[in-house]
Amino acid sequence: MSQAKDGDTVKVHYTGTLDDGRQFDSSVGGDPLEFTLGAKQVIAGFEGAVTGMAVGDTKTVSIEAEDAYGNHNPAMVQTVGRDRFPANVEVAVGMQFQASGQDGQPLAVTVVEVTDDQVTVDANHALAGQRLTFALELVEIV
Numbered sequence: 001m002s003q004a005k006d007g008d009t010v011k012v013h014y015t016g017t018l019d020d021g022r023q024f025d026s027s028v029g030g031d032p033l034e035f036t037l038g039a040k041q042v043i044a045g046f047e048g049a050v051t052g053m054a055v056g057d058t059k060t061v062s063i064e065a066e067d068a069y070g071n072h073n074p075a076m077v078q079t080v081g082r083d084r085f086p087a088n089v090e091v092a093v094g095m096q097f098q099a100s101g102q103d104g105q106p107l108a109v110t111v112v113e114v115t116d117d118q119v120t121v122d123a124n125h126a127l128a129g130q131r132l133t134f135a136l137e138l139v140e141i142v
Contacts, residue, residue, distance in 0.1 A: 001054040006038035009142040053138040072129035079120045
């Protein structure tokens with residue numbers, strides 16, 4: 001049976017959970033995730049886990065933060081003036097906004113604290129610093 005290798009486009013069903021058992025994402029009940037191995041379209045640990053699987057294979061893998069969304073970087077947390085946000089928006093913890101990074105590229109930030117005159121935002125990915133566990137099933141090699 002053929003095994004998935006670099007350059008192959010694959011379809012995978014997955015369920016992702018955190019160490020505490022909370023599910024953060026799943027393709028089960030929907031379309032499988034389709035991506036090309038070696039094209040860096042998914043996190044490195046996920047791609048590495050699928051490489052070598054054959055159609056119909058299942059496995060569960062844990063991926064450390066550095067092979068997922070990276071470690072949480074405190075330098076990506078900033079406090080800015082409330083006046084940097086639209087006056088007609090009631091800014092609240094958990095809201096997401098788009099900002100510009102140092103290179104001018106769009107950057108998603110999440111509000112983590114709000115005071116009367118300041119807002120603290122975090123530009124880390126929501127899953128940064130987390131070990132992720134995936135239950136995988138290789139559905140097809142296209």
